[in-house]
Amino acid sequence: MNALYAEGMTLPQIALLALAVGLAIGVGLSLLVAWAYRARARVADESSLVVPDGVTAVLGSMDDAACVVDSSGLVLAASRAASRFGIEVGAPLENPELRQLVRGGRAEGGSASESLRLTRGGLSLDPRLVSARASVISPRMTLLIIRDVTEQERLDQMRRDFVANTSHELKTPVGAVTLLAEAIESAADDPAQVRHFASRISAEASRLGQLTGRIMSLSRLQAEDALSDVRPVAIDEVLATAFEAHVVQADSAGVEIARGGDRGAWVRGDSQILIEAFGNLIANAVAYSPKGSRVGIGVKVVDDVVEIAVSDQGIGIAESDRERIFERFYRADEARSRRTGGTGLGLAIVKHATQRHGGEVRLWSRPGRGSTFTIRLPRIDAPPRIDTDKKNKKRERKAAKAAARVRNGEHE
Structure with missing residues (x-):
């Protein structure tokens, strides 16, 4: 104090200086305490195993x-879907690939991702393709996200197969037409050979048209707005039209088509798509049936479901082929399908058409005994003041007359 007086400072000046020094010391102590609290909280967070809310x-x-x-790899929290891969809260992360991914994310100090093949629930027969990502959320905790992309991979593979199969199937009739055209040119002086090659070209062109038409039908069914003309549809009318379209094929093959079961069933949908679906089943049944056998079409109404079954007495389908029989371009009997002009798309169209109408298709088959395809569709009540019995009977009589003409050799 005396020294301050000696320097000429007055008492008020000394008081202000003391106040400034005290304020500086107080601020410094406050900052030190705040830093200590933050450091303590940071250490607590780094050592805490409590998952944030x-x-x-x-x-x-x-x-x-x-x-x-x-x-250490212990699971602290998990989503409900994690149990599908055997991940449970309180248990260690068992999968070695996931553990390695977590370690990789922690080593990089941020995140790491990888595509893996994992099994669900310990079932080695059910591998799933997943996209896994590990992200560090605290010094002692890592968030692991596992996204199942198996179905996306399957769809991508189906698209690639569809393009490849379509290209292959189109190349065959196009190549045949090219060769036949060259053969006609070389046999220009032989009318008989020209007529023969011309008929072959017509057959290949018909096959090409059928193939492209079915590809377009399948593409429409897989589009979001596949059913453009939805209305009440009489199953009797649909079956009568489908039967009429294939009666010539049946009589040429010596196969009888018989219709039985309940009448007057109605569904809601697109009649043209349903006619094509049932027509495909009838065409397949006729093509794979021996001469002198019968194809049966039966309708059964069970509660709110209409069951339409198409049965044949043909060669049947092997059990190994039943899982894939509805795939595009898949043929259980490749040689016979080629001989009968099959495209391998008929049953795929049946499956997608049925699903678009809210139904399902079932298959029963025994090799050497035949097959039965059953389409199940939601039933609706018949619309008022609509009677199609006369129309359906007229269609059936017309089909029967056409069959009689074929048997008598009147059809070209």
């Missing part, structure tokens, strides 16, 4: 498999 809420709303694991 926000992360838990996100996990609870996720459709993908996801979990939070600690540095």
Whole structure:
């Protein structure tokens, strides 16, 4: 104090200086305390294994498999879908590939991702393709997200196969037409050979037209707005039209088509698509049936479902082929299908048409005994003041007359 007086400072000046020094010391102590609290909180966070509430809420709303694991691989929290891959809260992360991914994410200090093949629930026969990503959310916790992309991969593969198969199937009749055209040119002086090659070209052109038409039908069925003309549809009328379209084929093959079961059933849908679907089943049944056999078309109404079964007494379908019989371009009997002009798209159209109408298609078959394809569709009540019995009977009489003309040799 005396020294300050000696320097000529007055008492008020000394008081202000003391106040400034005290304020500086107080601010410094406050900052030191705040830093200490922050450091303590940071250390607590780094050592804590409590999953933040926000992360838990996100996990609870996720459709993908996801979990939070600690540095030792223990699962601290998980979404409901995580159990499909055997991930349970309180248990260690068992899968070695996922553990390695978590370690990789922690080593990089941010995140790591990888595509893996995992099994669900420990079933080695059910591998799934997943896109997994590990992201560090704290020094001791890592968020692991597992997205199942198996179906996306399957759809991509189906698109690639469809393009490849379509190109292959189109190349065959186009190549045949080219060769036959060259043969006609070389046999220009032989009318008989020209007529023969011309008939072959016509057959290949018909096959090409059938193939492209079915590809377009299948593409329309797979579009979002496939059913453009939805209205009440009489099953009797649909079957009568489909039967009429294939009666010549049946009589030429020596196969009888018989219609039985319930009458007056109605569904809601697109009549043209249903006619094509049932027509494909009838055409297949006739093509794979021996001469002198019978193809049966039966209708049964069970509660709110209409069951339409098309049965044959043909060669049947092997059990190994039943899983794939509805795939595009798949043929259980390649040689016979080629001989009968099959495209391998008929049953794929049947499947997609049925699904578009909210139904399902079932298959029963025994090799050497025949096959039965059953389409199940939701039934609706018949619309008022609509009676199609006369129309259907007229169609059936017309089909019977056409069959009689074929038997008498009157059809060209």
